[in-house]
Amino acid sequence: MFQQAKSIDDAIASIGDGCMLVVPREVSGVPMAATRALIRRGVKRLHLVALPTSSMQADLLIGAGCVETLETSAVSLGEFGPAPRFTAATRSGTIKLKDATCPALHAALQASEKGVPFMPLRGLVGSDLLKYRDDWKVIDSPFGDNDPIVLLPAIRPDVALIHAQMADRFGNVWIGRQRELATMAHAAQKTVATVEKIHDGNLLDDPMLAAGTLPGFYVEAVAVAERGAWPLGLPDFYAADAGHLAEYARMAATETGFAEYLNKYVYEKRAA
Amino acid sequence: MTKHRFRDEELLADVIAGLIGNVRHVAVGNASPIPATAALLARERGRGRPYVSLLQSRKHNFFTDGARELFDCAGQGRVDVFFLSGGQIDGYGNVNLVSTGNYQNPTVRFPGSFGSAYLYYVVPKVILFRTEHSRRTLVPKVDFISAPGSSKANVYRPGGPIALVTNRCLFSFSNERFTLASVHPGHTIEEIVENTGFNFERPATVPETPPPTPETLKLMREVVAPQLAEVYPQFAAQVFGVTQAAFAH
Numbered sequence: 333m334f335q336q337a338k339s340i341d342d343a344i345a346s347i348g349d350g351c352m353l354v355v356p357r358e359v360s361g362v363p364m365a366a367t368r369a370l371i372r373r374g375v376k377r378l379h380l381v382a383l384p385t386s387s388m389q390a391d392l393l394i395g396a397g398c399v400e401t402l403e404t405s406a407v408s409l410g411e412f413g414p415a416p417r418f419t420a421a422t423r424s425g426t427i428k429l430k431d432a433t434c435p436a437l438h439a440a441l442q443a444s445e446k447g448v449p450f451m452p453l454r455g456l457v458g459s460d461l462l463k464y465r466d467d468w469k470v471i472d473s474p475f476g477d478n479d480p481i482v483l484l485p486a487i488r489p490d491v492a493l494i495h496a497q498m499a500d501r502f503g504n505v506w507i508g509r510q511r512e513l514a515t516m517a518h519a520a521q522k523t524v525a526t527v528e529k530i531h532d533g534n535l536l537d538d539p540m541l542a543a544g545t546l547p548g549f550y551v552e553a554v555a556v557a558e559r560g561a562w563p564l565g566l567p568d569f570y571a572a573d574a575g576h577l578a579e580y581a582r583m584a585a586t587e588t589g590f591a592e593y594l595n596k597y598v599y600e601k602r603a604a
Numbered sequence: 605m606t607k608h609r610f611r612d613e614e615l616l617a618d619v620i621a622g623l624i625g626n627v628r629h630v631a632v633g634n635a636s637p638i639p640a641t642a643a644l645l646a647r648e649r650g651r652g653r654p655y656v657s658l659l660q661s662r663k664h665n666f667f668t669d670g671a672r673e674l675f676d677c678a679g680q681g682r683v684d685v686f687f688l689s690g691g692q693i694d695g696y697g698n699v700n701l702v703s704t705g706n707y708q709n710p711t712v713r714f715p716g717s718f719g720s721a722y723l724y725y726v727v728p729k730v731i732l733f734r735t736e737h738s739r740r741t742l743v744p745k746v747d748f749i750s751a752p753g754s755s756k757a758n759v760y761r762p763g764g765p766i767a768l769v770t771n772r773c774l775f776s777f778s779n780e781r782f783t784l785a786s787v788h789p790g791h792t793i794e795e796i797v798e799n800t801g802f803n804f805e806r807p808a809t810v811p812e813t814p815p816p817t818p819e820t821l822k823l824m825r826e827v828v829a830p831q832l833a834e835v836y837p838q839f840a841a842q843v844f845g846v847t848q849a850a851f852a853h
Contacts, residue, residue, distance in 0.1 A: 423713055435675035509667075512672065
Protein backbone atom coordinates (compact mmCIF):
# COMPACT_ATOMS: atom_id res chain seq x y z
CA MET A 333 0.00 0.00 0.00
CA PHE A 334 1.24 3.47 -0.93
CA GLN A 335 2.33 5.56 2.04
CA GLN A 336 1.81 9.27 1.83
CA ALA A 337 4.92 11.12 3.04
CA LYS A 338 4.59 12.78 6.44
CA SER A 339 6.27 15.96 5.25
CA ILE A 340 7.86 17.60 2.23
CA ASP A 341 11.26 16.78 3.77
CA ASP A 342 10.38 13.08 3.90
CA ALA A 343 9.14 13.14 0.30
CA ILE A 344 12.38 14.62 -1.05
CA ALA A 345 14.65 12.26 0.89
CA SER A 346 15.44 10.33 -2.28
CA ILE A 347 16.84 13.43 -3.99
CA GLY A 348 20.45 13.08 -2.90
CA ASP A 349 23.68 14.88 -3.73
CA GLY A 350 24.65 14.38 -7.39
CA CYS A 351 21.08 13.46 -8.37
CA MET A 352 19.94 14.03 -11.94
CA LEU A 353 16.71 15.90 -11.27
CA VAL A 354 14.17 16.88 -13.92
CA VAL A 355 11.83 19.81 -13.22
CA PRO A 356 9.02 21.34 -15.28
CA ARG A 357 8.79 24.68 -17.03
CA GLU A 358 7.66 27.73 -15.10
CA VAL A 359 3.95 27.41 -15.95
CA SER A 360 3.41 23.68 -15.41
CA GLY A 361 3.28 23.26 -11.67
CA VAL A 362 6.69 24.02 -10.24
CA PRO A 363 7.37 22.47 -6.81
CA MET A 364 8.71 25.62 -5.17
CA ALA A 365 8.02 24.56 -1.56
CA ALA A 366 9.97 21.36 -2.22
CA THR A 367 12.72 23.40 -3.87
CA ARG A 368 13.06 25.55 -0.75
CA ALA A 369 13.17 22.35 1.33
CA LEU A 370 16.00 21.00 -0.85
CA ILE A 371 17.96 24.21 -0.37
CA ARG A 372 17.41 24.12 3.41
CA ARG A 373 18.67 20.54 3.46
CA GLY A 374 21.74 21.71 1.51
CA VAL A 375 21.53 19.39 -1.49
CA LYS A 376 24.71 19.55 -3.62
CA ARG A 377 25.93 18.86 -7.16
CA LEU A 378 22.51 18.48 -8.76
CA HIS A 379 22.37 17.76 -12.48
CA LEU A 380 19.28 19.85 -13.08
CA VAL A 381 17.27 19.23 -16.26
CA ALA A 382 14.60 21.87 -16.96
CA LEU A 383 11.84 20.66 -19.28
CA PRO A 384 12.40 22.65 -21.35
CA THR A 385 12.98 25.99 -19.54
CA SER A 386 12.93 27.32 -16.01
CA SER A 387 12.47 30.60 -14.18
CA MET A 388 12.87 31.23 -10.46
CA GLN A 389 13.30 27.56 -9.50
CA ALA A 390 16.56 27.07 -11.41
CA ASP A 391 17.73 30.55 -10.40
CA LEU A 392 17.21 29.82 -6.68
CA LEU A 393 18.91 26.42 -6.83
CA ILE A 394 21.87 27.87 -8.74
CA GLY A 395 22.22 30.86 -6.42
CA ALA A 396 22.09 28.59 -3.36
CA GLY A 397 24.98 26.52 -4.74
CA CYS A 398 22.97 23.33 -5.30
CA VAL A 399 23.65 22.91 -9.02
CA GLU A 400 26.71 21.46 -10.72
CA THR A 401 25.25 20.89 -14.21
CA LEU A 402 22.27 22.61 -15.81
CA GLU A 403 20.58 21.33 -18.93
CA THR A 404 18.01 23.77 -20.30
CA SER A 405 16.78 25.76 -23.29
CA ALA A 406 16.55 28.96 -21.28
CA VAL A 407 16.35 30.43 -17.80
CA SER A 408 14.56 33.76 -17.44
CA LEU A 409 12.22 35.53 -15.04
CA GLY A 410 10.01 36.45 -18.00
CA GLU A 411 8.37 39.83 -17.50
CA PHE A 412 10.55 40.34 -14.41
CA GLY A 413 13.75 40.27 -16.46
CA PRO A 414 16.83 38.07 -16.70
CA ALA A 415 17.41 35.36 -14.10
CA PRO A 416 20.19 37.04 -12.11
CA ARG A 417 21.82 34.07 -10.38
CA PHE A 418 21.76 31.99 -13.58
CA THR A 419 23.34 34.88 -15.48
CA ALA A 420 26.04 35.42 -12.85
CA ALA A 421 26.88 31.70 -12.63
CA THR A 422 27.10 31.42 -16.40
CA ARG A 423 29.46 34.36 -16.63
CA SER A 424 31.69 33.17 -13.79
CA GLY A 425 31.63 29.56 -14.99
CA THR A 426 30.50 28.12 -11.65
CA ILE A 427 28.00 25.77 -13.28
CA LYS A 428 28.43 23.41 -16.20
CA LEU A 429 25.88 24.42 -18.78
CA LYS A 430 24.37 22.16 -21.41
CA ASP A 431 22.57 24.62 -23.66
CA ALA A 432 19.68 23.00 -25.53
CA THR A 433 16.57 23.88 -27.50
CA CYS A 434 13.07 23.10 -26.20
CA PRO A 435 12.07 20.19 -28.48
CA ALA A 436 15.46 18.53 -27.95
CA LEU A 437 14.75 18.17 -24.23
CA HIS A 438 11.25 16.87 -24.88
CA ALA A 439 12.60 14.39 -27.44
CA ALA A 440 15.47 13.17 -25.24
CA LEU A 441 13.01 12.44 -22.42
CA GLN A 442 10.66 10.75 -24.87
CA ALA A 443 13.54 8.44 -25.83
CA SER A 444 13.70 7.34 -22.19
CA GLU A 445 9.92 6.92 -22.13
CA LYS A 446 10.30 4.42 -24.95
CA GLY A 447 13.44 2.82 -23.58
CA VAL A 448 15.41 3.61 -26.74
CA PRO A 449 18.95 5.06 -26.66
CA PHE A 450 18.34 8.19 -28.76
CA MET A 451 15.80 10.23 -30.66
CA PRO A 452 16.26 12.03 -33.99
CA LEU A 453 15.22 15.69 -34.30
CA ARG A 454 14.87 18.14 -37.19
CA GLY A 455 16.42 21.60 -37.03
CA LEU A 456 19.73 22.22 -35.21
CA VAL A 457 22.04 21.64 -38.21
CA GLY A 458 24.03 24.88 -38.56
CA SER A 459 23.22 26.08 -35.02
CA ASP A 460 26.19 26.80 -32.75
CA LEU A 461 24.44 24.78 -30.05
CA LEU A 462 25.81 21.69 -31.81
CA LYS A 463 29.40 22.96 -31.43
CA TYR A 464 29.15 22.77 -27.66
CA ARG A 465 27.16 19.54 -27.40
CA ASP A 466 29.53 16.72 -28.22
CA ASP A 467 26.87 14.31 -26.93
CA TRP A 468 24.63 15.28 -29.88
CA LYS A 469 25.46 13.56 -33.18
CA VAL A 470 24.68 14.48 -36.77
CA ILE A 471 24.19 11.53 -39.08
CA ASP A 472 23.05 11.11 -42.66
CA SER A 473 19.49 9.81 -42.33
CA PRO A 474 19.48 6.10 -43.23
CA PHE A 475 16.04 6.66 -44.76
CA GLY A 476 17.02 9.69 -46.83
CA ASP A 477 19.52 10.70 -49.46
CA ASN A 478 22.13 13.18 -48.25
CA ASP A 479 19.81 14.26 -45.42
CA PRO A 480 21.69 15.30 -42.26
CA ILE A 481 19.72 14.82 -39.03
CA VAL A 482 20.61 15.20 -35.35
CA LEU A 483 20.47 12.34 -32.84
CA LEU A 484 19.97 13.16 -29.17
CA PRO A 485 20.91 10.69 -26.46
CA ALA A 486 18.09 9.69 -24.11
CA ILE A 487 17.90 11.63 -20.83
CA ARG A 488 17.16 9.26 -17.94
CA PRO A 489 16.80 11.37 -14.77
CA ASP A 490 17.10 9.81 -11.34
CA VAL A 491 14.11 11.76 -10.06
CA ALA A 492 11.28 13.84 -11.51
CA LEU A 493 10.04 16.49 -9.07
CA ILE A 494 6.55 17.88 -9.74
CA HIS A 495 3.76 19.85 -8.11
CA ALA A 496 0.09 19.24 -8.94
CA GLN A 497 -3.40 20.01 -7.69
CA MET A 498 -4.18 16.67 -6.06
CA ALA A 499 -3.24 13.07 -5.42
CA ASP A 500 -5.14 10.17 -3.91
CA ARG A 501 -4.11 7.68 -1.22
CA PHE A 502 -2.88 5.26 -3.90
CA GLY A 503 -0.16 7.60 -5.14
CA ASN A 504 -2.08 8.56 -8.28
CA VAL A 505 -1.47 12.23 -9.10
CA TRP A 506 -3.91 14.36 -11.09
CA ILE A 507 -1.85 16.48 -13.51
CA GLY A 508 -4.65 17.60 -15.84
CA ARG A 509 -3.37 19.09 -19.09
CA GLN A 510 0.24 19.26 -17.85
CA ARG A 511 1.19 16.19 -19.84
CA GLU A 512 4.90 17.07 -19.73
CA LEU A 513 4.73 16.03 -16.08
CA ALA A 514 3.82 12.54 -17.32
CA THR A 515 6.72 12.57 -19.80
CA MET A 516 9.05 13.48 -16.93
CA ALA A 517 7.64 10.74 -14.71
CA HIS A 518 7.81 8.10 -17.45
CA ALA A 519 11.42 9.00 -18.24
CA ALA A 520 12.71 9.26 -14.66
CA GLN A 521 13.48 6.34 -12.41
CA LYS A 522 11.36 7.81 -9.61
CA THR A 523 8.85 10.61 -9.25
CA VAL A 524 8.34 12.79 -6.21
CA ALA A 525 5.18 14.91 -6.16
CA THR A 526 3.86 17.62 -3.90
CA VAL A 527 0.15 18.39 -4.15
CA GLU A 528 -2.30 20.99 -2.93
CA LYS A 529 -4.61 18.40 -1.41
CA ILE A 530 -5.52 14.72 -1.06
CA HIS A 531 -8.47 13.48 -3.10
CA ASP A 532 -10.82 11.05 -1.34
CA GLY A 533 -11.25 7.89 -3.39
CA ASN A 534 -9.26 6.63 -6.37
CA LEU A 535 -8.57 9.10 -9.20
CA LEU A 536 -8.46 6.25 -11.71
CA ASP A 537 -12.06 5.25 -10.87
CA ASP A 538 -13.43 8.49 -12.29
CA PRO A 539 -13.24 8.52 -16.11
CA MET A 540 -13.30 12.33 -16.13
CA LEU A 541 -10.18 12.44 -13.98
CA ALA A 542 -8.40 9.27 -15.06
CA ALA A 543 -7.09 10.62 -18.40
CA GLY A 544 -5.40 13.49 -16.58
CA THR A 545 -3.91 11.24 -13.93
CA LEU A 546 -0.33 10.07 -13.54
CA PRO A 547 -0.61 6.53 -12.17
CA GLY A 548 0.89 5.84 -8.76
CA PHE A 549 2.90 3.09 -10.46
CA TYR A 550 5.48 5.77 -11.36
CA VAL A 551 5.30 7.69 -8.09
CA GLU A 552 7.75 7.20 -5.22
CA ALA A 553 6.47 9.80 -2.81
CA VAL A 554 3.64 12.30 -2.38
CA ALA A 555 3.47 15.08 0.20
CA VAL A 556 0.90 17.80 0.72
CA ALA A 557 2.22 21.32 0.14
CA GLU A 558 -0.56 23.89 0.09
CA ARG A 559 0.29 26.70 -2.33
CA GLY A 560 3.34 24.58 -3.08
CA ALA A 561 4.07 26.39 -6.35
CA TRP A 562 4.19 29.82 -4.68
CA PRO A 563 5.43 32.36 -5.72
CA LEU A 564 4.86 30.80 -9.13
CA GLY A 565 1.33 29.94 -10.18
CA LEU A 566 -0.48 26.64 -10.49
CA PRO A 567 -2.31 26.64 -13.83
CA ASP A 568 -6.11 26.79 -13.47
CA PHE A 569 -5.87 27.21 -9.70
CA TYR A 570 -3.80 30.23 -8.73
CA ALA A 571 -1.78 32.91 -10.45
CA ALA A 572 1.85 33.80 -9.87
CA ASP A 573 2.57 36.32 -7.10
CA ALA A 574 3.78 39.22 -9.24
CA GLY A 575 4.75 41.39 -6.27
CA HIS A 576 6.93 38.68 -4.84
CA LEU A 577 8.56 37.86 -8.18
CA ALA A 578 9.43 41.53 -8.62
CA GLU A 579 10.92 41.53 -5.11
CA TYR A 580 12.93 38.42 -5.96
CA ALA A 581 14.25 39.96 -9.18
CA ARG A 582 15.30 43.03 -7.20
CA MET A 583 16.97 41.17 -4.34
CA ALA A 584 18.65 38.47 -6.43
CA ALA A 585 20.33 41.10 -8.61
CA THR A 586 23.26 41.13 -6.17
CA GLU A 587 24.91 38.32 -4.22
CA THR A 588 24.21 40.09 -0.93
CA GLY A 589 20.59 40.69 -1.83
CA PHE A 590 20.20 37.06 -2.82
CA ALA A 591 21.66 35.92 0.53
CA GLU A 592 19.11 38.15 2.28
CA TYR A 593 16.36 36.64 0.16
CA LEU A 594 17.41 33.12 1.20
CA ASN A 595 17.46 34.11 4.85
CA LYS A 596 14.10 35.78 4.68
CA TYR A 597 12.13 33.34 2.52
CA VAL A 598 13.97 30.02 2.44
CA TYR A 599 15.93 29.41 5.64
CA GLU A 600 13.29 31.06 7.81
CA LYS A 601 10.62 28.45 7.39
CA ARG A 602 7.52 30.41 6.52
CA ALA A 603 3.99 29.20 6.14
CA ALA A 604 3.69 30.77 2.68
CA MET B 605 0.32 63.16 -39.78
CA THR B 606 -2.41 61.14 -38.17
CA LYS B 607 -4.82 62.76 -35.78
CA HIS B 608 -5.36 59.85 -33.41
CA ARG B 609 -2.71 58.83 -30.94
CA PHE B 610 -1.21 55.38 -30.55
CA ARG B 611 1.71 53.76 -28.80
CA ASP B 612 4.75 52.14 -30.44
CA GLU B 613 3.60 48.73 -29.21
CA GLU B 614 0.23 49.21 -30.93
CA LEU B 615 1.85 50.15 -34.22
CA LEU B 616 4.21 47.16 -34.10
CA ALA B 617 1.41 44.74 -33.22
CA ASP B 618 -0.63 46.09 -36.15
CA VAL B 619 2.34 45.67 -38.53
CA ILE B 620 2.90 42.10 -37.32
CA ALA B 621 -0.82 41.28 -37.61
CA GLY B 622 -0.61 42.38 -41.25
CA LEU B 623 2.36 40.07 -41.87
CA ILE B 624 0.55 37.04 -40.44
CA GLY B 625 -1.73 36.90 -43.46
CA ASN B 626 -4.32 34.24 -44.22
CA VAL B 627 -3.06 31.18 -42.32
CA ARG B 628 -4.50 28.42 -40.15
CA HIS B 629 -2.32 28.41 -37.03
CA VAL B 630 -0.15 31.06 -35.35
CA ALA B 631 1.95 30.10 -32.35
CA VAL B 632 3.59 32.52 -29.92
CA GLY B 633 6.48 31.58 -27.62
CA ASN B 634 7.89 33.02 -24.39
CA ALA B 635 8.55 36.71 -23.79
CA SER B 636 6.63 37.85 -26.87
CA PRO B 637 3.89 40.26 -25.73
CA ILE B 638 3.77 42.29 -28.98
CA PRO B 639 3.52 39.21 -31.24
CA ALA B 640 0.87 37.82 -28.87
CA THR B 641 -1.10 41.06 -29.27
CA ALA B 642 -0.74 40.73 -33.06
CA ALA B 643 -1.84 37.09 -33.13
CA LEU B 644 -4.91 37.78 -30.99
CA LEU B 645 -5.71 40.82 -33.17
CA ALA B 646 -5.50 38.67 -36.31
CA ARG B 647 -7.85 36.16 -34.69
CA GLU B 648 -10.36 38.87 -33.76
CA ARG B 649 -10.29 40.26 -37.30
CA GLY B 650 -10.74 36.75 -38.70
CA ARG B 651 -13.62 35.99 -36.31
CA GLY B 652 -11.85 33.07 -34.66
CA ARG B 653 -9.29 32.17 -37.33
CA PRO B 654 -6.35 31.64 -37.38
CA TYR B 655 -6.02 29.31 -34.43
CA VAL B 656 -3.72 30.99 -31.91
CA SER B 657 -1.51 29.13 -29.44
CA LEU B 658 0.11 31.22 -26.74
CA LEU B 659 2.68 28.87 -25.28
CA GLN B 660 2.29 30.02 -21.67
CA SER B 661 -1.45 30.51 -21.69
CA ARG B 662 -4.24 28.33 -20.35
CA LYS B 663 -7.09 29.95 -22.24
CA HIS B 664 -5.36 30.68 -25.54
CA ASN B 665 -3.78 27.30 -26.02
CA PHE B 666 -5.63 24.19 -27.16
CA PHE B 667 -2.83 21.69 -26.58
CA THR B 668 -3.65 18.75 -24.33
CA ASP B 669 -0.54 16.62 -24.84
CA GLY B 670 1.97 18.75 -22.98
CA ALA B 671 4.48 21.34 -24.09
CA ARG B 672 5.91 18.97 -26.67
CA GLU B 673 2.71 19.06 -28.76
CA LEU B 674 3.57 22.50 -30.17
CA PHE B 675 6.92 21.22 -31.44
CA ASP B 676 5.43 18.02 -32.81
CA CYS B 677 2.77 20.11 -34.57
CA ALA B 678 5.45 22.38 -36.03
CA GLY B 679 7.54 19.43 -37.19
CA GLN B 680 4.56 18.21 -39.20
CA GLY B 681 3.97 21.65 -40.75
CA ARG B 682 0.90 22.38 -38.61
CA VAL B 683 2.26 25.72 -37.35
CA ASP B 684 2.24 28.41 -40.06
CA VAL B 685 3.61 31.44 -38.22
CA PHE B 686 5.99 31.85 -35.27
CA PHE B 687 7.97 34.76 -33.80
CA LEU B 688 11.57 35.04 -32.68
CA SER B 689 13.63 37.78 -31.15
CA GLY B 690 17.31 37.83 -30.24
CA GLY B 691 19.90 39.52 -28.10
CA GLN B 692 21.59 39.94 -31.48
CA ILE B 693 20.20 39.55 -35.01
CA ASP B 694 22.50 39.86 -38.01
CA GLY B 695 22.08 40.73 -41.68
CA TYR B 696 21.87 37.06 -42.66
CA GLY B 697 18.90 36.53 -40.38
CA ASN B 698 20.98 34.61 -37.82
CA VAL B 699 19.55 34.88 -34.31
CA ASN B 700 21.56 34.86 -31.07
CA LEU B 701 19.68 34.10 -27.84
CA VAL B 702 22.70 32.73 -25.95
CA SER B 703 25.57 35.16 -25.32
CA THR B 704 27.98 37.78 -26.61
CA GLY B 705 31.74 37.43 -26.50
CA ASN B 706 33.19 33.99 -25.96
CA TYR B 707 30.59 31.28 -25.28
CA GLN B 708 32.68 29.73 -22.47
CA ASN B 709 33.33 33.11 -20.87
CA PRO B 710 30.55 35.41 -22.07
CA THR B 711 30.41 39.19 -21.87
CA VAL B 712 26.62 39.15 -21.74
CA ARG B 713 24.56 36.04 -21.18
CA PHE B 714 20.99 35.88 -22.53
CA PRO B 715 18.36 33.40 -21.27
CA GLY B 716 19.00 30.73 -23.92
CA SER B 717 17.87 29.49 -27.31
CA PHE B 718 14.32 28.41 -26.33
CA GLY B 719 12.75 26.62 -29.33
CA SER B 720 14.55 28.71 -31.96
CA ALA B 721 17.04 26.04 -33.07
CA TYR B 722 14.10 23.97 -34.28
CA LEU B 723 11.14 26.25 -35.01
CA TYR B 724 13.20 28.57 -37.26
CA TYR B 725 13.70 25.59 -39.57
CA VAL B 726 10.22 24.12 -39.66
CA VAL B 727 7.76 27.04 -39.43
CA PRO B 728 7.20 28.56 -42.91
CA LYS B 729 6.73 32.18 -41.78
CA VAL B 730 8.96 33.26 -38.92
CA ILE B 731 8.60 36.94 -38.05
CA LEU B 732 11.59 38.43 -36.24
CA PHE B 733 10.96 41.26 -33.82
CA ARG B 734 13.24 43.44 -31.76
CA THR B 735 11.98 46.56 -30.01
CA GLU B 736 15.48 47.95 -29.54
CA HIS B 737 16.74 48.87 -33.01
CA SER B 738 20.41 49.71 -32.43
CA ARG B 739 23.90 48.73 -33.52
CA ARG B 740 24.11 46.72 -30.30
CA THR B 741 21.22 44.45 -31.33
CA LEU B 742 21.30 44.53 -35.15
CA VAL B 743 24.88 43.47 -35.83
CA PRO B 744 27.00 42.54 -38.87
CA LYS B 745 27.50 39.01 -37.51
CA VAL B 746 26.08 37.41 -34.35
CA ASP B 747 28.54 36.09 -31.74
CA PHE B 748 26.55 32.86 -31.36
CA ILE B 749 24.14 31.33 -33.83
CA SER B 750 21.21 29.96 -31.84
CA ALA B 751 19.42 29.46 -35.16
CA PRO B 752 20.70 30.32 -38.65
CA GLY B 753 18.74 32.50 -41.09
CA SER B 754 19.32 30.04 -43.90
CA SER B 755 20.73 26.56 -44.43
CA LYS B 756 22.61 24.55 -47.04
CA ALA B 757 20.49 23.04 -49.80
CA ASN B 758 20.56 19.53 -48.33
CA VAL B 759 19.33 20.58 -44.86
CA TYR B 760 15.61 20.00 -44.22
CA ARG B 761 14.32 23.55 -44.06
CA PRO B 762 10.73 24.33 -45.00
CA GLY B 763 10.82 27.36 -42.68
CA GLY B 764 12.70 30.57 -41.99
CA PRO B 765 12.49 34.35 -41.63
CA ILE B 766 10.15 36.49 -43.72
CA ALA B 767 10.52 39.85 -41.96
CA LEU B 768 12.07 41.80 -39.09
CA VAL B 769 9.98 44.33 -37.20
CA THR B 770 11.73 46.91 -35.01
CA ASN B 771 10.73 50.07 -33.17
CA ARG B 772 11.93 52.09 -36.19
CA CYS B 773 10.98 50.12 -39.30
CA LEU B 774 9.94 46.95 -41.10
CA PHE B 775 12.46 44.88 -43.07
CA SER B 776 11.43 42.08 -45.39
CA PHE B 777 13.75 39.09 -45.80
CA SER B 778 14.49 37.14 -48.95
CA ASN B 779 17.55 35.71 -50.70
CA GLU B 780 19.44 35.80 -47.40
CA ARG B 781 19.18 39.59 -47.09
CA PHE B 782 16.98 42.19 -45.43
CA THR B 783 15.26 44.91 -47.48
CA LEU B 784 13.88 48.07 -45.89
CA ALA B 785 10.14 47.74 -46.50
CA SER B 786 8.67 50.68 -44.55
CA VAL B 787 9.70 53.34 -42.05
CA HIS B 788 7.52 53.89 -38.99
CA PRO B 789 5.93 57.34 -38.51
CA GLY B 790 8.34 59.74 -36.81
CA HIS B 791 11.47 57.89 -37.98
CA THR B 792 13.79 58.46 -40.95
CA ILE B 793 15.87 56.36 -43.33
CA GLU B 794 19.03 58.20 -42.21
CA GLU B 795 18.31 57.30 -38.60
CA ILE B 796 17.75 53.66 -39.58
CA VAL B 797 21.05 53.48 -41.50
CA GLU B 798 22.78 55.11 -38.53
CA ASN B 799 21.38 52.56 -36.05
CA THR B 800 21.67 49.35 -38.06
CA GLY B 801 24.87 47.34 -37.80
CA PHE B 802 24.26 45.26 -40.94
CA ASN B 803 23.90 46.20 -44.61
CA PHE B 804 20.45 45.98 -46.13
CA GLU B 805 18.75 46.65 -49.47
CA ARG B 806 17.25 50.10 -49.86
CA PRO B 807 14.75 50.61 -52.67
CA ALA B 808 14.61 54.06 -54.31
CA THR B 809 11.40 54.89 -52.47
CA VAL B 810 10.47 53.48 -49.11
CA PRO B 811 6.92 54.07 -47.84
CA GLU B 812 5.93 55.13 -44.36
CA THR B 813 4.39 52.36 -42.25
CA PRO B 814 0.62 53.00 -42.17
CA PRO B 815 -0.54 53.84 -38.63
CA PRO B 816 -3.17 51.62 -37.01
CA THR B 817 -6.71 52.71 -37.83
CA PRO B 818 -9.07 53.82 -35.05
CA GLU B 819 -10.99 50.54 -35.57
CA THR B 820 -7.82 48.51 -35.05
CA LEU B 821 -6.89 50.48 -31.95
CA LYS B 822 -10.36 49.97 -30.51
CA LEU B 823 -10.19 46.22 -31.14
CA MET B 824 -6.72 45.99 -29.64
CA ARG B 825 -7.53 48.03 -26.54
CA GLU B 826 -11.00 46.72 -25.79
CA VAL B 827 -10.98 43.11 -26.96
CA VAL B 828 -7.37 41.94 -27.27
CA ALA B 829 -5.80 43.62 -24.23
CA PRO B 830 -8.00 41.84 -21.64
CA GLN B 831 -7.13 38.48 -23.24
CA LEU B 832 -3.45 39.34 -23.11
CA ALA B 833 -3.47 40.09 -19.39
CA GLU B 834 -3.53 36.40 -18.45
CA VAL B 835 -0.05 35.75 -19.91
CA TYR B 836 1.49 39.25 -19.93
CA PRO B 837 0.00 41.06 -16.92
CA GLN B 838 2.80 43.63 -16.68
CA PHE B 839 2.66 44.44 -20.41
CA ALA B 840 -1.14 44.62 -20.47
CA ALA B 841 -1.10 46.97 -17.51
CA GLN B 842 1.67 49.24 -18.84
CA VAL B 843 0.53 49.46 -22.47
CA PHE B 844 -3.23 49.10 -22.21
CA GLY B 845 -3.95 49.84 -18.54
CA VAL B 846 -5.66 46.47 -18.18
CA THR B 847 -5.34 44.41 -15.02
CA GLN B 848 -5.60 40.66 -14.74
CA ALA B 849 -8.91 39.13 -13.72
CA ALA B 850 -8.73 36.92 -10.64
CA PHE B 851 -8.62 33.17 -11.16
CA ALA B 852 -11.89 31.28 -10.87
CA HIS B 853 -10.90 29.00 -7.99
